[in-house]
Amino acid sequence: MAGNSDPLSPRAKLAVTAGKAVAAASRAAGRGSGSVIGGRVALKLDPDLLARLAQNLDCVLVSATNGKTTTTRLIAEALRAAGPVVSNALGANMPAGITSALAGGSESKFGVIEVDEKYLAGVARDTDPKCIALLNLSRDQLDRAAETRMLAENWREGLAGSKAVIVANADDPLVVWAASSSPNVIWVAAGQMWKDDAWSCPSCGGVMQRPGDDWFCGECGFRRPTPSWALSGDHVLDPHGSAWPIHLQLPGRANKANAASSAAVAAVFGVPPQVALERMYQVQAVAGRYDVVQFEGRDLRLLLAKNPAGWLETFSLIDPPPTPVILSVNARGADGTDTSWLWDVDYTRLTGHPICVVGDRKLDLAVRLEVANQQFQVCENLDQAVQLCPPGRIEVIANYTAFQDLRRRVGN
Numbered sequence: 001m002a003g004n005s006d007p008l009s010p011r012a013k014l015a016v017t018a019g020k021a022v023a024a025a026s027r028a029a030g031r032g033s034g035s036v037i038g039g040r041v042a043l044k045l046d047p048d049l050l051a052r053l054a055q056n057l058d059c060v061l062v063s064a065t066n067g068k069t070t071t072t073r074l075i076a077e078a079l080r081a082a083g084p085v086v087s088n089a090l091g092a093n094m095p096a097g098i099t100s101a102l103a104g105g106s107e108s109k110f111g112v113i114e115v116d117e118k119y120l121a122g123v124a125r126d127t128d129p130k131c132i133a134l135l136n137l138s139r140d141q142l143d144r145a146a147e148t149r150m151l152a153e154n155w156r157e158g159l160a161g162s163k164a165v166i167v168a169n170a171d172d173p174l175v176v177w178a179a180s181s182s183p184n185v186i187w188v189a190a191g192q193m194w195k196d197d198a199w200s201c202p203s204c205g206g207v208m209q210r211p212g213d214d215w216f217c218g219e220c221g222f223r224r225p226t227p228s229w230a231l232s233g234d235h236v237l238d239p240h241g242s243a244w245p246i247h248l249q250l251p252g253r254a255n256k257a258n259a260a261s262s263a264a265v266a267a268v269f270g271v272p273p274q275v276a277l278e279r280m281y282q283v284q285a286v287a288g289r290y291d292v293v294q295f296e297g298r299d300l301r302l303l304l305a306k307n308p309a310g311w312l313e314t315f316s317l318i319d320p321p322p323t324p325v326i327l328s329v330n331a332r333g334a335d336g337t338d339t340s341w342l343w344d345v346d347y348t349r350l351t352g353h354p355i356c357v358v359g360d361r362k363l364d365l366a367v368r369l370e371v372a373n374q375q376f377q378v379c380e381n382l383d384q385a386v387q388l389c390p391p392g393r394i395e396v397i398a399n400y401t402a403f404q405d406l407r408r409r410v411g412n
Contacts, residue, residue: 001323003119006053009046009052010188011045012048012049012053015041015042015043015081015169015208016049016103018041018042019042019100020043020102020103021046022034022037023035023038023100023179026038026403033057033090033092034100035090035092035096035097035100035101036094036096038096038100038103039095039103041099041275042096042388043096043099044099048382049284050102050126051126051128053099053125054101054102054126054127055130057102057127058110058111058130058132059113059129059130059333060079060110060112060113060130060131060133061113061115061120061123061129061131061133061164062075062113062115062130062132063114063115063120063133063135064130064134064135064137064311065117065136065137065139065140065148065307065310066254066306066309067136067254067255068091068093068135069089069114069287070089070250070258070283070286071108071114071133071135071261071262072087072089072113072114072253072408073089073257073359074262075112075133075261075265075266076089076112076280077280077282077283078263078265078266078275078277079110079266080281081276082110082269082402083108083109083110084105084107085108085110085112085163086100086104086108086111086112086332087105087112087247088101088102088112088114089101090287091287091409093114093115093119094116095119095122095123096124096380098113099330101113101240105244108348110269111127112125115263118151118154120155120158121159125158126164129164130165130269131164131165131167131265131268131269132162132164132167133167133168133171133261133262133264133265134155134166134179135169135175135190135191135261135311136168136169136175137151137172137174137197137307138194138196138197138307138309139307139341139344140197140336140341145384148197149174150165151174152174152175153178155178155179156179157181159181159182160181161177162182164182164184164267164294166182166184167185167186167261167265167268167392168185168187168188169187169188169190169192169261170187170190170224170225170226170348171190171191171224171228172192172198173201173202173215174202176224176269177222185225185327186229186264186268187225187227187229188227188228188230188231188261189213189230189231189247190260190261191253192260193253193254193310193313193316194308194309196344197309198215201219203217203222204220206218213339214220215315219292224265228264229261229263229264231244231256231259234246234256236260236263236273236277238263238267238273244273245277246259246260246280247281247300248280249281249283250284250290251290252281252316259280260407261279262280263276263277275383279305288302288304288353288403289302289303289304289403290302291391293410293411295386295389295409296387296394300394300396300410301392301393301395301396302396302398302406302410302412303318303395303397303398304318304397304398304399305397305398306399306400308341308345314397315349318397319393320352322352322354324390324393325350325353325356325388325394326355326358326382326396327355327365327397328359328398328399328402329342329359329360329362329365329397329398329399329402330359330360330400330401330402330405331360332360334401335400335401337360339365342364342365342368343368347369347372347374348373348375349410351371351374353395354389355374355375355376355377356377356378356379356385357369357376357383358378358379358380358381358403359399359402362378366378381409382396382409
């Protein structure tokens with residue numbers, strides 16, 4: 001934890017130096033940021049390096065299926081009101097990427113760390129965090145991710161002995177079940193738009209009753225806890241009942257929910273809601289997400305959606321018809337190679353929008369849109385799709401590697 005001023009051991013310093021050198025070489029070769037390969041090399045040389053780098057930091061970990069990267073950015077901005085922050089802001093969220101990020105923040109007071117859901121328990125052991133934010137759990141990467149109930153089980157077991165303050169979404173039964181093993185939980189009513197992974201009780205398997213915004217299991221009595229923080233329209237309600245306005249440049253209800261959770265986290269570190277929420281206004285785009293770029297005489301808004309819950313939230317924030325929509329889906333390693341999740345997405349919400357389809361799996365998506373009775377055109381590439389759209393705003397929605405392809409093409 002913070003306050004321990006032990007310098008890094010010679011071995012740890014060597015590991016950091018070697019990792020940075022490898023990362024620089026990777027960048028020079030045009031192979032991305034180099035943070036992951038640099039972190040892997042550093043951890044090979046000193047397997048305890050992540051724990052050593054974290055020992056001088058007050059850390060907060062952020063994990064979820066959706067919203068991790070954005071919430072990490074919002075929390076980092078809020079905590080800068082209280083001191084220097086180091087963060088894996090570009091989303092390299094497994095141990096190697098996290099180690100690489102922390103190695104660059106030797107003068108920092110706070111570590112704000114996005115963590116892949118599968119690695120949360122291990123990273124929590126290594127970093128001894130002061131706070132852990134748990135936002136949501138839903139189906140994602142069906143070919144390789146554990147079923148959501150198993151992920152919740154891993155969180156529940158891994159966090160049971162943690163001294164960290166857990167800031168958890170009271171509206172997601174899986175998150176509540178995972179967090180309930182912890183002695184110190186702050187509940188936030190952040191909402192849950194996608195409910196299809198939360199109809200059976202994670203505690204006993206019974207059918208979940210969901211009247212209004214409430215939820216409970218009629219069989220074992222597992223129920224929604226009373227939140228002390230809440231998202232209410234365009235305001236965050238704090239534990240004293242005060243309403244603080246949310247000012248964001250990021251669009252949509254999901255980002256207001258992220259801001260509510262971030263304000264609760266900031267308060268754990270002594271940053272008041274008004275200060276935290278004002279600072280969050282600085283965040284305009286997150287690793288290219290929500291950016292509006294000029295391309296071929298049109299204004300393209302770049303939106304990332306990686307799984308059914310993410311697509312549902314994204315559909316809720318796009319401009320109304322007849323704004324054209326370009327959809328791009330790949331199924332490479334980083335996306336998950338199974339595209340059956342497309343059938344879980346309600347594409348009837350795009351009715352009235354002219355739709356163009358691109359990406360490696362454009363034909364999979366075309367079949368899905370055909371069944372959903374949508375009007376669409378299959379295009380060879382982004383350029384062709386953009387040319388089919390009139391001048392003005394175009395909403396571009398893509399999954400992970402498709403989004404990276406789009407950013408490269410538009411020079412973002």
